Amino acid sequence: MTETIKIELYVENLGETQAIATQLAHIVPAGTIILLEGDLGSGKTTFMQSFGKALGIQTTIASPTFTLIDEYMEGRLPLYHIDLYRLEPPQVPSLHLEEYWRGEDFPLGVVAIEWASKLPTVPAEHLKINLSVPRPERSPLSSQNLNLDPDTGSGEFAESEEFVEDLPCDRQIQLIAQGSTYIDLLKQFQNKAAILFV
Ligand SMILES: Nc1ncnc2c1ncn2[C@@H]1O[C@H](COP(=O)(O)OP(=O)(O)OP(=O)(O)O)[C@@H](O)[C@H]1O
Numbered sequence: 575m576t577e578t579i580k581i582e583l584y585v586e587n588l589g590e591t592q593a594i595a596t597q598l599a600h601i602v603p604a605g606t607i608i609l610l611e612g613d614l615g616s617g618k619t620t621f622m623q624s625f626g627k628a629l630g631i632q633t634t635i636a637s638p639t640f641t642l643i644d645e646y647m648e649g650r651l652p653l654y655h656i657d658l659y660r661l662e663p664p665q666v667p668s669l670h671l672e673e674y675w676r677g678e679d680f681p682l683g684v685v686a687i688e689w690a691s692k693l694p695t696v697p698a699e700h701l702k703i704n705l706s707v708p709r710p711e712r713s714p715l716s717s718q719n720l721n722l723d724p725d726t727g728s729g730e731f732a733e734s735e736e737f738v739e740d741l742p743c744d745r746q747i748q749l750i751a752q753g754s755t756y757i758d759l760l761k762q763f764q765n766k767a768a769i770l771f772v
């Protein structure tokens with residue numbers, strides 16, 4: 575069985591989500607597969623907008639809900655941004671998404687798939703990012719203040735004992751690495767971002 579590790583983060587606002595995306599974009603290698611999950615409006619596209627910007631993509635990254643696949647070739651790595659929301663799982667194989675991580679017809683880059691739960695088969699090794707809006711009954715001790723800068727992703731982690739109200743801008747972000755390459759990536763991410771393991 576492929577080895578897995580998980581980091582679970584709580585962010586208080588949009589800037590902290592952006593900082594995490596920025597930090598991750600700085601360290602991903604070519605060939606990275608990111609599976610994004612979370613309800614409508616949880617922040618998958620928002621995450622990829624900051625991620626793409628940090629890769630050096632200047633074009634505005636839009637939601638691929640209607641285009642299905644958007645390709646950005648101008649950054650440090652190509653970004654293939656995909657959204658499966660409008661498809662049913664049996665329709666997905668006809669997109670031939672594996673071409674993006676085979677490294678033959680397309681240069682290897684980052685493949686990021688929103689609504690990845692629609693994939694009929696999941697690549698054995700990948701990074702899953704699961705965004706959700708926490709429920710109000712969340713424990714006060716789960717509130718953490720990451721104090722990260724949205725653009726550089728740098729900053730310090732500080733603990734807060736205060737109860738944080740259920741603001742619409744807070745999010746729970748799970749980063750789940752499957753396979754040794756992605757486990758190494760998450761460890762590197764943890765070292766850089768001073769992140770809390772739960
Ligand atoms: N902490 C946060 N992290 C991410 N997004 C946030 C946060 N706080 C507020 N937002 C807002 O939530 C919205 C998220 O929308 P977004 O389109 O990124 O969601 P999505 O998960 O891609 O939805 P869909 O499933 O429809 O594609 C944006 O308007 C964003 O500004």
Ligand SMILES: [Mg+2]
Pocket residue numbers: 618619620637638657688
């Ligand atoms: Mg989206």
